[in-house]
Amino acid sequence: MLKGAESAEIDRAIRTVAAGDAVLSRSVAEHVLGRADAWPSGQLSGLTPREREVLDLIAQGLGNATIAARLHLSPKTVGNHISAIFTKLGISSRAEAIVRARDAGLGVTRP
Incomplete structure (x- = not known):
C-alpha cells in the first residue's frame, strides 16, 4: 500500500x-x-550481443582477465560490461549472473 x-x-x-x-x-x-x-522472449533479451557474450563467458567460469584476453578487450571494459549486465538483469552478484545465464542456456563450454 x-x-x-x-x-x-x-x-x-x-x-x-x-x-x-x-x-x-x-x-x-x-x-x-x-x-x-522487459523479458518478453527470454530473460536476457535486454542485453547487447557483447553483454551476452561476456555473460556466456562468466557462466563458463572465466574470470575478468581471461574474458578480456579472449575478447581482446581491456579488463576495465569487461568490468563495465559486467556492471551493465548486473544493472539490466537486476542482480548484484556473479553467482546470480551465472544462474540467470545458465537458465537461459548460456555457459555451455564449446570446443
Whole structure:
C-alpha cells in the first residue's frame, strides 16, 4: 500500500491480507508488470550481443582477465560490461549472473 491510500482501500487491503492474499496498489502492480515485460522472449533479451557474450563467458567460469584476453578487450571494459549486465538483469552478484545465464542456456563450454 502507498501512504496516500484511501481508508476504504486500506480496509479492503487489511481484509484481503487477513484472508491470506496479497495486495498491490495499481502503481506498484504496473511497475512490477513493466519489469516483467522487459523479458518478453527470454530473460536476457535486454542485453547487447557483447553483454551476452561476456555473460556466456562468466557462466563458463572465466574470470575478468581471461574474458578480456579472449575478447581482446581491456579488463576495465569487461568490468563495465559486467556492471551493465548486473544493472539490466537486476542482480548484484556473479553467482546470480551465472544462474540467470545458465537458465537461459548460456555457459555451455564449446570446443
